[in-house]
Amino acid sequence: xxxxxxxxxxxxxxxxxxxxxxxxxxxSENNYYLFWYKQPPSRQMIxxxxxxxxxxxxxxxxxxxxxxxxxxxxxxxxxSDSQLGDTAMYFCxxxxxxxxxxxxxxxxxxxxxx
Amino acid sequence: ETGxxxxxxxxxxxxxxxxxxxxxxxxxxxxxxxYQQALGQGPQFIFQYYREEENGRGNFPPRFSGLQFPNxxxxxxxxxxxxxxxxxxxCASSLKADGGEKxxxxxxxxxxxx
Numbered sequence: 001x002x003x004x005x006x007x008x009x010x011x012x013x014x015x016x017x018x019x020x021x022x023x024x025x026x027x028s029e030n031n032y033y034l035f036w037y038k039q040p041p042s043r044q045m046i047x048x049x050x051x052x053x054x055x056x057x058x059x060x061x062x063x064x065x066x067x068x069x070x071x072x073x074x075x076x077x078x079x080s081d082s083q084l085g086d087t088a089m090y091f092c093x094x095x096x097x098x099x100x101x102x103x104x105x106x107x108x109x110x111x112x113x114x
Numbered sequence: 115e116t117g118x119x120x121x122x123x124x125x126x127x128x129x130x131x132x133x134x135x136x137x138x139x140x141x142x143x144x145x146x147x148x149y150q151q152a153l154g155q156g157p158q159f160i161f162q163y164y165r166e167e168e169n170g171r172g173n174f175p176p177r178f179s180g181l182q183f184p185n186x187x188x189x190x191x192x193x194x195x196x197x198x199x200x201x202x203x204x205c206a207s208s209l210k211a212d213g214g215e216k217x218x219x220x221x222x223x224x225x226x227x228x
Contacts, residue, residue: 004156033215043202045157045219091156095215100170101147102217104156 002027004094006105013082014113021077021108023092031097034075040088082112117141120205120220127195128228135190135223137205146188151202163188200227
């Protein structure tokens, strides 16, 4: 069975500061993808960043970067220079390479404080 | 904007009724997936359609059914509604040719069952 755990239901950060959101997952598969999605009040899930498990190099997208620790099954998201528009729910997700479904965590509600 | 549109945005039904939710995929995408997001939870996979055929199903009863049309638009049908069916229903499209692991979500349909 595949599971994704986000242990921080809520977090806050001051504007322009850096924040890290945690995610762990469990799987017996070796080939998979990991994702962070953002869900603002508009409800639309927006892809923030994606990591292929076979790549050791951590993915980065502008102010967003991940710390992927495959042996520890950990996949944290770091947001640098936090902006008010980063306020949203953040979901960690996982997909087996040969599969067709995403497994999502329960989310972390991030508030950026002016 | 992801190019995925869902209708209606909100819907209120009573227990025992039937409901149809609609989704228009992003242009060029041949795969559509449906997810149920209960309040305070991450999305749960309902099923996926690829080229008009069901291509995987999550742990949902048969009263959840779907269709995908030649233009790759899709419907989710739920019969005999139950109170626990109240949730946000998200449609996501993707392109199988590129591995299908990048999902583009719509803004969802908020279903309330009274």
